[in-house]
Amino acid sequence: MVDIHSGICGSHMNGHVLSKKILGAEAKIDDDEWVKNRLEHLSLIKEKRLTSVCHGQLYQRRMARAYNKKVRPRNLEVGQLVLRCIRPHQVEAKGKFSPNWQGPFVVKKVLPNGALYLIDIEGKMAEMAINADVVKRYYV
Structure with a gap:
């Protein structure tokens, strides 16, 4: 850990670079494998975002259905x-x-x-x- 945080940049590097250095130091993986793993993680984030959007839409539909069930329409006619x-x-x-x-x-x-x-x-x-x-x- 001391080797990772030392150097020219020190602790002023962003999270991606720091995670790359940690993964490279621990697993001794090359840049191609790191990029592939990173892209897999990013694709999982997109899937999680899509599922959360779908759950939000389903929740809104359920709430609208529950609200509209209790609404009574007023049918007023001319002459009433x-x-x-x-x-x-x-x-x-x-x-x-x-x-x-x-x-x-x-x-x-x-x-x-x-x-x-x-x-x-x-x-x-x-x-x-x-x-x-x-x-x-x-x-x-």
Whole structure:
């Protein structure tokens, strides 16, 4: 070990050179064999990386399947009555005892991306589309 760490470079050599010197000193192998062994080790690293990527993808699919199993789709149709949630950042949210839902509204148009256009009972249309996640069905 003293012979390996001594010399011009000393301890300032990188890991590959140091491992080559150690392998050469212990096993007395030539450069061709060392290169062949090194390439075999590098190919094993690629295989391990690929297997870890595959396991990661399988884990993500399992988690997505478990999550999507519990999701209930909301099938809202034109003409249905809904209540709209009042968020804390809206003007209507005033105080602790204010209502959490506003409405009822009638669904005027359902967009394919999950957005809705609503009109109130008097027929006045809302100024913009809202997400279907902030409404719930209103049963009379």
